[in-house]
Amino acid sequence: MRRSLICVLCLAAGCATVTAPRVGVTALASTQYPSRSSDHPVTLFQTQLPHCAFEEVALVTVRPQTFWTTSEKLVDLLRTNARRLGGDAVIHFKSESTVEGASPSAGGSIEIDHGLLLSGTVIRFRDPACTE
Secondary structure, X not given: OHXXXXXXXXXXXXXXXXOOOEXXXXXXXXXXXXXXXXXXXXXXOOOOXXXXXXXXXXXXXXXXOOOOOOHHHHHHHHHHHHHHOOXXXXXXXXXXXXXXXEEEOHHHOEEEEEEEEEEEEEEXXXXXXOOO
């Protein structure tokens, strides 16, 4: 019984690491900025740009590993990474449905596996007083 419990716990721990969302970061600035605090507000701009002057820091993408990950959790992860990179906002924010693969199903049809991809450009305001 104890051995079975240990196996179940090990499998659960393995699943937890496999299901973590994937984050991609491509640096755009040669300067590395200090991280922002965990409560620093990070605004998402989809179509408009902020009025304050800014520098582009990095491109960030976030993709879930499983369908159990909510879009809210992915947005939080995007903001967390923006803070980690010293950012104040994310411009060109997009949420896209992607095709992850396909598999045959009963009756000869094909089932399409969809995914979600969040992306944007992390920026840092040149004026620390800017709070857009």
